[in-house]
Amino acid sequence: MNGLQRATLDSLTTAPYDILIVGGGIYGAMAAREAGMRGYRTALVEQSDFGGGASHNSLKIVHGGIRYVQHLDVMRLRASVRERAFWRHVAPELVKPLDFTIPLTGYGVKGPIVFRAAAMLYQALELGLRGPDFGSAGVVSDAVARQQLGQLAPKDLTGGGVWRDGQMLDTGRLQIAVLSAAARYGVHIANYMAVDALAHSDGRVGGASVTDLTNGGTGKISARVVLSCTGGSAKSLASKVIYPEAQDRFPAFARALNIVVDRQIGDRAMGIVGTEKSDAIVDRGGRMYFLTPWSGLTIIGTHEAPACSHGTDTAVADFLDILNRAAPALELKSTDVLHTFDGMIPADVDDDRTGSVRRQTAGTLLDHTSDGAAGLISVIGVKYTTARAIAARAMDVAALQLGGVPASKEMQRQSLTEKLPNAAHLPVDLDDIEALTARMDHAMQHEMAMTLDDAVKRRMPLAESGAFSGSEGAKRYAQLKNIALEIGLSPEQFPHRKALKKRLNLT
Structure with a gap:
């Protein structure tokens, strides 16, 4: 397959799927990769653009879980360490090591003695999972800490706590890389495809009715399992088909x-x-x-x-x-x-x-079989780092509903080690209009960018780098809008998308 190609409404509604994934953030994308790896006939639909919600709104840190020492949460600490190594291994151009320093003050709970003990415990707990690119945690002297922290060093500094985590250089490109991996396994993918309602009969969910927001077409996608990866909308999506008391299972x-x-x-x-x-x-x-x-x-x-x-x-x-x-x-x-x-x-x-x-430090995975909606699974993640791990768990639950078994040791190994395609860091030169036009055209033709914002805000890290801030930024955006018109990219959101935003009171 030459890049990402958007599935049409006709193709999505022709034959039944094993799994329909609703939501194209990093959790939905990872679930699609996992489902494709396991050989399930899978579709993924997203009502706006991929990763346009919480997945895009992050500190861009791949956490190794050192803060879980404070929470005394060993299982999540080890999971975070393993997943940090996963991201670095499968997308080395997009996830780089980043050193951290925090100020330590006094000689009590905020000081170097306590942090050194916590760091030693952390090193013991991450044994065998850390990977080659993440050094150990520890303590540096007050002089070294003051040099590293500069003007941010407090007056009562007594040392510095140090460790190494990962940093995502471009979350948009990571999102496309994960979706590309899913597409290579035959997963059918479409953005601007809104779920209007879940298909529900005799206590079982069997798919969803959808609207193609690019043209207003409607249809029904049939699936034996529906996996909702819709974040803050998960409760709303499930509420029409689960028992009223089951809604309390969703997080705030x-x-x-x-x-x-x-x-x-x-x-x-x-x-x-x-x-x-x-x-x-x-x-x-x-x-x-x-x-x-x-x-x-x-x-x-x-x-x-x-x-x-x-x-x-x-x-x-x-x-x-x-x-x-x-x-x-x-x-x-x-x-x-x-x-x-x-x-x-x-x-x-x-x-x-x-x-x-x-x-919340733990994600939420809900099998709604006992809630009057067999075949519906809801996933609400808490951080980018562990998306793969939660997706794997969700697929194990889905497998049981499909009459299969959880992933084998070999499948687990493949999930952790298979590198992501198209995971390249591509800097943007705003002064090179020819190259910028080519990038926008590529985003439209091969990365499923449907609108100008899709191309310049999520296929390229332009908005988040301040390219469109201030009066000069507004002029630059207007220039890009003209380029979009020239190459056939929609300069605005689709009218049907605007109607959906009004109907759902979306921001």
Whole structure:
């Protein structure tokens, strides 16, 4: 297959599938790869563009789970270490090692003695899973830490905690690489294909009715198992077919904010401690925020707030205030912010005046057989890193419903080691119009970009690097719109997509 080709409504509705995956974020894409590997006839549909939601809105870190030492969560720590090594192995051009330093203060729970003990425990727990590119965790002296942290070093610094994790250079390209892997196994894939309702009869789900948002066509996709990887919409999708009391099994959601700022901080990520209470069992002080270098800029995150909190501009202002109080030397202003990642994550929100948020550390995998909807499985992930592992677990559940068995040792090995196709890092030169036009055309012809935003915001990391911020950015975007018209790429969202957004009250 020459790149990604969008499945038509006719092809999707002609023959029944073993598995229909709803949702084209990283969890849905990984599930499609896993299903294809196992030989299931599979389709994946996404109501907008691939990875346009929470998968795109991230700090771009592939976590090894060191924070789970604080939570005393051994199983998730080891899973995170294994999956960090997986991403580095299957997409080495897109996932690079990144060193971290956090400030240690005093000689109690926030100091070097406690962190050294935690680091030793971490090294013991990650034994055999770490991979060759991720060095050990440890402690550096206050002098070395001060040099690494620079102006972010607190006055009472007594050392630095250090470790290495992975950084995704381009989440959009990773998304396309995973989908390309699924397509090579024969998975039928379509974006802008909205699920209107699940097909439900006699306590069993047998597919879904869909609308092709590019032309308004409708039809029914038949499938023996439906896997919902729709994030914050999973409860809404399932609610029409499961028992009312089963809806309580779904997690609540909170808002997560990461920002890109026009600053350079060197070649390592740094932590700063805010005044907000930490959600860890072993509380080392306030909530930790990270500044990570990326493409000559800095990504800062993650700020969490109740889902019903105010608009993005106000949320960003609140976050900047938190950061400036935690590290006054930053002196961040709203004009420093080039891009905002604003998404929803599974979290517990206290029902009190503070509305404090505790990010959930475990994903949710729900088999709805006992909920009156056999054949429906819902997956809600908590982080990008473990998408493959959760997808594998979901496929084991699906396999049992299809009369099969969980993955063999050989299949598990293949899932962990088979490299992703098209996983290349492709920098963009905004001044080279000819090359930029060729990239946009390639995105349309071979990567299923349907609109201008698909091409320049998710097939290329332009918006997140600030290319469209300010008056000059607006002019540049207008220029790209003209190019889109010339090459046949839709310059706007489809009218049927706009109608769907209005009907579902989407933002």
